[in-house]
Amino acid sequence: MTSSQFFYDPLRVQLLDELKQVYIKLASSEQDKQDLVISLDATTEHGDLLTRELLNKLHEFHQQLECFEQEKQNLYRDKADLEISLATITETTDLFQQELINNRYHLEAEINKRNQKLELQNQQLQKEIQERKKVEAQLHLAASVFQASREGIIITDAHANIISINQAYTDITGYTEAECLGENPRFMTSGKHGNNFYQRMWASILTLGHWSGEIWNRRKSKEVYPAWLSISAVKNEVGEITHFVGIITDNSLQKRSEEKIKQLAYYDALTGLPNRLLFQEHLTQAIKRAQRENHRLALLLINIDGFKDINDALGHPVGDKVLCYTAKYLTHILEPETPMIARLGGDEFTVLIDNLERIQDEIEIAAQIATRILSNLNHAVTIEGHEIFLSTSIGIAIYPQDGTELSTLLKNVDIAKYEAKNKGRNSYRFFTKNDNAEAHKRLTLQNALRYALEREELFLCYQPLLETNTKNIMGVEALIRWQHPSFGMISPAEFIPLAEESGLIIPIGEWVLETACRQSHHWQQQGFTPLLMSVNLSVRQFNQPDLIDRIIKVLQRTDLSPNWLKLEITESLAMNCATKTVQTLKILKSLGIHLAIDDFGTGYSSLSYLKQFNLDILKIDRSFVADISTENDITLVTSIIKMAHGLNMQVVAEGVETEQQFDLLRANGCDYVQGFYFYKPLVEKDITKLLAQQESGQLINVSSASFF
Template sequence: MKTNNVQVQRPVMLLSDDDSEVRRLVYDSLDRLGCEMEEPDNGEQALAAFRRIQPEIVLLDLAMTQADAFELCASLHGARGGERVSILAVAGRGDLEGVRRAIDAGATDFLIHPVDVEMLGLRLSCGRRSAQTRERLSRNEERNRGLIKGIPHLVLQISKEGTVLDFEAPRDFDLRQFPDGLRGRRIQDVFFADAPYVIVRCIERVIETAESQVLEHNVRIGNDIHVYETRILPNAEGEPTVVMRDVTERRKMEKELLQLAYHDPLTGLLNQHSMRERIARALELPGQHGRMTAILWVDIDHLKRVNATFGHELGDVLLQRVADRMLGCARRTDRKARLGSDQSIKAVARMGGDDFVVLLTEISHVKGAANLAKRLLDDLSQPFVLDRHEVYVTASIGIAVHPHDGAEAGTLLKNADSAMHHAKAEGRNNFQFYTSSGKTAALRSLTLEGDLRMALARRELFVEYQPEIDLKTGETVGLETLVRWDHPTLGLIPPLDFIPLAEETGLILPIGEWILSIACMQNAIWHKSGLEPIRVAVNLSGHQFRQRNLIKTIAKTLTNSRLDPQHLELEITESTLMENAASTIHTVKELKSMGVRLAVDDFGTGYSSLSYLRRFPLDVLKIDRSFIRDVTINADDAAITRAIIAMAHNLNLEVIAEGVENEQQLQFLQENNCDMAQGYYYCRPLTPAKLTKHLEKQSSGL
């Protein structure tokens, strides 16, 4: 509705006595201005009408007698929505006290009687704009309060004196100790006993400087300690707002992420990235004159064997126990070092797999690194109990020393790794310092590994056969299959150089399967060509023997080659047989049931328990060449060889002597009733073509 200069969307409420001159004049003025009016008769009706129509403007005659004008003014202002309404008090000329009381009760403006129409119109326009402004502010305040309620933080409005003016608490905030709420409470009471002083000081600082403050502190809630982040924000009135949020879970997650970023998840040790940083920082620090830093690269020997025997879960448990034992050794060493003002262990890390690194600083002599390596070897050689099994492992340790073996973390780690491989090449369970020659050997080993992975595909591997001779007839009765590697640039690689590498990398599995297939097919070809049947022996590595599909693989190979199983002999080392005897017996019996012959290879180098071996359904026992070499000049070797032959015969086992190289050795074996022999005295390993001629010659009786 629009009238003259006044636009009023809701009725104007007029509160005055029925017969008063104010009512008559104001009514006429409002009517001339075109305003719709609401005229309650008394205070009760006024409040009811106020709630019903929510007027923008109320005209209140302070001289009314039907109700107390000031109480009515206060009631209207305190009613729901009253803070958004403009209340114009109409006072008599000179009634300044009445105007003051009306304003204190909630009036927003006043008019002096007698009322001028034009002045009334202007005051109504101003009152309407003021009401609309207050309504907008009220809506914004409600919206902001709704947003604050939705924030899961404790929000406090603090007075300059340090008491709570207003607050919003999240649903899960425990207010049981404040049943009447927080308003009027001292700030010291609200923040409990954990961090009141520092928070109060920060609030004072905000009031003084008008600059925000942020702090983090612990709050005890029940039996738990929670981490809170508190932000104290200034405002123009000098009444800071305090926002507290529980960041316990966030800090816990950050800690976990930090742990994952810098630590190995399995062992809890530092990871490779973190260790590289530690080494780099250690090298940057100015050390005492003549002091050095050492890197010990520790590799756990034969962990793959543990995984294959007990499973990867127990293998992981073993790695955790190894980590604990290394940490214990490092801490003992560090305590002794501090007492003696010598070396300091800065970190232990797992680099991945079965590799660990120890950082040793402030050593005055390389002997300090050697002493730590010895202690690590001793500690790690003690048995580990896994699922009621005693497991023994050893370690190979490589040591690189700064500044002699490198100036940077990467170089030192690479050289320590190289020295570790040198320790492995020296028989494991020892430590080696880095040398340039060791580096050359390590590089060659890495090169060979890469080339060996391609050797099968490139057809660089081939087999030769060494005859096994019957010592009574002198005839070839068996053949041992031997693999050879013809490297395209290095020439023939000795088996001792690449077979251990194949076992360490797992390449022995495809290579071994290929050897088995080639040997069976070649033997079948000889049989088909009319040569007398002969058995061919193939060595099974420990890795192959532990494969679950071993029986299927051998059965498939025999089927594909159409070789009679009795003409295949499988050689297994005694250490492989004894490694996990319970499951091994089952596998051996399955192989025996297929009809193949079974031989114990390199007997005498491992457990050497003939009484235990009788539990296995074996056919042949091969005496290791180390006993045969000195059998004619070493009384102990001669006695051992005689005993092995005699005991093997008592167990109905045939005996083959390996490495026979001269007439004297042969004569000794014949005198002691050894069944068969092989070695350079009779024949070097032969290619299939040369061996074919050898067998043809034997078949013809020449």
């Protein structure tokens, strides 16, 4: 609805209503006129009787008609006036309405313009509000980060005076904000950095705008600690420095972790000595330095004799303590003379001797140190109630004559160590070029030995044991031999150490035991007088947890009575783990098996343990028999015989090769003899012939016996 319509329509409606009433009245008059005409026509038809009445009525009608006509004319005039008024009003209304429409258009255009402007202003205001909120959020976040940060934050003015710190900075340094405000951070310096350090730091800050690095500071508690510090310069719009911001991280835990990682990576967890990795790095650097400065190095590789046997017999906890004892002892007797003592792994330790100018010096000093180690580590030690006899074997290699690279030196010193062990242990040996050939042969034999059993290259010989007074054969000792298809007959002294080192001694030893027992029972089945079958037990065999069960099963499989089996162990084996030896020997003795200690006099024996071992036979080592020609040696052998008899043991002398030796042994009460003077080791068929001749009373001539 327009504005003109809003103001004039009520009047227009009124006029229209009045005009409508006029039309209604005119319509009514016309209707009355029609009624009168009808009535007049009707009266005429009825006659004169009604004439008078009709005339009266006609007169009245004419009067009324005149009135009506007059009223009609008035109504027409009113109608015309109304129509004129209505037209005037309509025209006026239209004009006013057009004006209102025009005004409305301009007004609406202005309103739209203002609305657009207000909308734009509103959008700008909303954007400013959002930006302000974002800035406020950032400020709030920055404040929260500042206080909640785990890194210490310190803010100074342009003169490096502290104006703010966060809580983490207090936690790290121990200083509160009140104690720091206005102070220069230099009051927390540790004294571990010189002036040059700080000069370089500030030069970087002032030129590059930042610096970061590790720094050592001092806490309020006076503790010096490592930290990682980052400093940035804050500049205004014209590039002037207004503040410095430092972020500090306490690296104490990281340093401790790094030290722990370094300890785990470079040091042996058990002994605390440098490990193989650190030793190799140190040796590599020493080689480079020796090349550069033209001097020499000596490398000693130390191995604990029989360590695996200690582990097998007494368990790894005892073995670990032996290693710790050895490491501590080496450190005690060698530091600070040697630059490095390390544990390479297992029971191997190494000593590096550095910075010697002449090879004579290197060899002499290496020999002196090796001798000192051997002498100091050649004794009994009690660990967890077990008396253990320690000894070592040492290989020595010299740079540069035995190798100019780390791998070559380590290989050659290992070869030298093996040769030292192979030559009787408790000794040292310098590497020689011939050792390389020996090492190659040893490796070849070790590989071939793995197939020797299944290829039936191994066989047994038997060396008779004679009663001294009657010279009758009372028993035999089973001795293993190896007939290699390429290398020929290989000495037990060559392949037995290889078998022990590789672990093949276990199946080989069990094969020897079963083969010997079966042969002994077979001779009994042939009707020969039963013989005492002697079998040597290796260290690894003796230390097997199920040794007793294995022996019982062998006896059951071969049907040999335990009374006809004699087991021999070496003196060093018996004394190495004496406590366990006593227990094992006691069980074997209860089964009826005879027990002997072999190579007596070559090791370290305790008379108290010899008594506890409850042995049947003591075998004097061939080295004493060979030198029995002198008075002192006769006295020594005689003392051994008397001691053994005093402990209720019989005595066997090994290695009897001359009549003089035999006569002296018999004269001094030796019970049995064994050696080349009578018989060398014989194969089964020759022993069978020998036994047959003994049964018939005709001993075979020694010179005609076949032997190996």
